[in-house]
Amino acid sequence: MSLTKEQFERIVQLRRELHAHPEVSLNEKATAARISTYLKGLKPDEILTDVGGHGVMALFDSGTPGPVRLFRCELDALPIEEENTFDHRSTVPGVSHKCGHDGHMAILSGLAECLSVDRPKEGKVWLLYQPAEENGEGAKAVLQDQRMRAIAPERVYALHNLPGVTLGNILLREGPFNASVNSIIITFKGRTSHAAEPEHGIDPARAMGDLFHRSLALNHNVPSDDRMRVVSSVYAELGSKDHGISAGRAEIHLTLRCWTDEELESLQNDIEAIAKDLAQRDGLKLEIGYTQRFHANHNDPRIVAQVRSAAQRGKLVVEDALNPYKWGEDFGLFTAEYPGCMIGLGAGEGMPALHNPDYDFPDAIIPHGVKLFEELARNVD
Ligand SMILES: [Zn+2]
Numbered sequence: 001m002s003l004t005k006e007q008f009e010r011i012v013q014l015r016r017e018l019h020a021h022p023e024v025s026l027n028e029k030a031t032a033a034r035i036s037t038y039l040k041g042l043k044p045d046e047i048l049t050d051v052g053g054h055g056v057m058a059l060f061d062s063g064t065p066g067p068v069r070l071f072r073c074e075l076d077a078l079p080i081e082e083e084n085t086f087d088h089r090s091t092v093p094g095v096s097h098k099c100g101h102d103g104h105m106a107i108l109s110g111l112a113e114c115l116s117v118d119r120p121k122e123g124k125v126w127l128l129y130q131p132a133e134e135n136g137e138g139a140k141a142v143l144q145d146q147r148m149r150a151i152a153p154e155r156v157y158a159l160h161n162l163p164g165v166t167l168g169n170i171l172l173r174e175g176p177f178n179a180s181v182n183s184i185i186i187t188f189k190g191r192t193s194h195a196a197e198p199e200h201g202i203d204p205a206r207a208m209g210d211l212f213h214r215s216l217a218l219n220h221n222v223p224s225d226d227r228m229r230v231v232s233s234v235y236a237e238l239g240s241k242d243h244g245i246s247a248g249r250a251e252i253h254l255t256l257r258c259w260t261d262e263e264l265e266s267l268q269n270d271i272e273a274i275a276k277d278l279a280q281r282d283g284l285k286l287e288i289g290y291t292q293r294f295h296a297n298h299n300d301p302r303i304v305a306q307v308r309s310a311a312q313r314g315k316l317v318v319e320d321a322l323n324p325y326k327w328g329e330d331f332g333l334f335t336a337e338y339p340g341c342m343i344g345l346g347a348g349e350g351m352p353a354l355h356n357p358d359y360d361f362p363d364a365i366i367p368h369g370v371k372l373f374e375e376l377a378r379n380v381d
Pocket residue numbers: 098099134354355
């Protein structure tokens with residue numbers, strides 16, 4: 001069974017409403033309410049709300065024993081101003097769906113449409129609309145919720161749309177699907193002084209410059225290499241705009257990406273060593289913090305094989321991803337606990353990239369995503 005024309009139109013309408021009313025991580029209250037209302041109309045066997053924050057879960061139960069499957073999408077948008085001018089453009093200044101999470105919610109709701117008409121033959125299917133993916137907080141919070149723990153899924157699936165990949169193609173990969181990511185915050189504390197007398201203060205500017213210079217030189221941005229290292233500058237702050245004061249404080253934010261947790265740890269150690277060296281050289285106090293940690297997704301080869309046959313049954317084109325993707329995805333916490341698979345769904349060539357201000361999720365790939373998920377939900381192995 002596939003989506004009927006009416007179901008597809010309803011789903012597209014939902015997707016565009018979600019796009020027009022985006023909410024950033026941890027604030028997805030209205031989005032969750034919109035999803036709950038939509039799901040209630042489809043009469044699932046159970047709905048859970050406020051799961052790990054604003055998370056929503058819905059159960060479609062066959063009533064007979066069998067595997068417990070979980071399909072996950074994300075609720076949150078990004079703090080990016082939308083550049084598009086179409087009718088469903090964001091109505092919230094400075095916030096928009098630039099990662100296609102509106103489309104992922106539409107796909108999961110499409111699956112709900114199908115299961116509402118025809119329940120799976122065995123086992124249970126849980127749909128999870130997860131909050132706060134973009135800041136790496138949501139998966140952790142959902143996994144700490146007792147109601148989620150009690151479900152104990154035996155297979156977990158998520159997909160992400162991929163601009164640049166042929167529209168509707170399914171991208172699969174065994175093992176790591178995306179990078180292990182961490183963000184480091186380095187603060188050098190010196191002493192302010194009169195700008196005319198910097199000799200009476202401790203200025204962190206040189207250490208800041210050298211830190212950028214030396215840490216960015218650690219880049220080995222070669223995705224085909226197992227020891228890839230990507231160091232990106234994200235943000236920096238030095239002193240204040242008072243022209244009579246020589247700077248006394250510097251804060252530097254970098255993001256670090258590797259294919260494995262081990263390599264990421266070694267990269268973190270290298271950067272910490274540089275920061276310590278510079279702080280010591282210039283007599284600065286040093287503080288190091290981390291935020292927004294994402295673990296690499298691990299795709300279980302057995303589940304990948306099931307997804308491959310589901311895609312073939314659904315007459316979808318499967319491509320093998322040569323290298324993992326460099327972005328982080330907190331679904332990695334799910335695949336660390338339960339056997340599962342993160343799946344790529346081609347969003348089309350010539351599309352703006354994820355997080356670009358002119359990006360919009362292509363509705364044309366909704367049927368491909370629903371088809372794949374429905375085949376997996378009805379699978380008997
Ligand atoms: Zn994103």
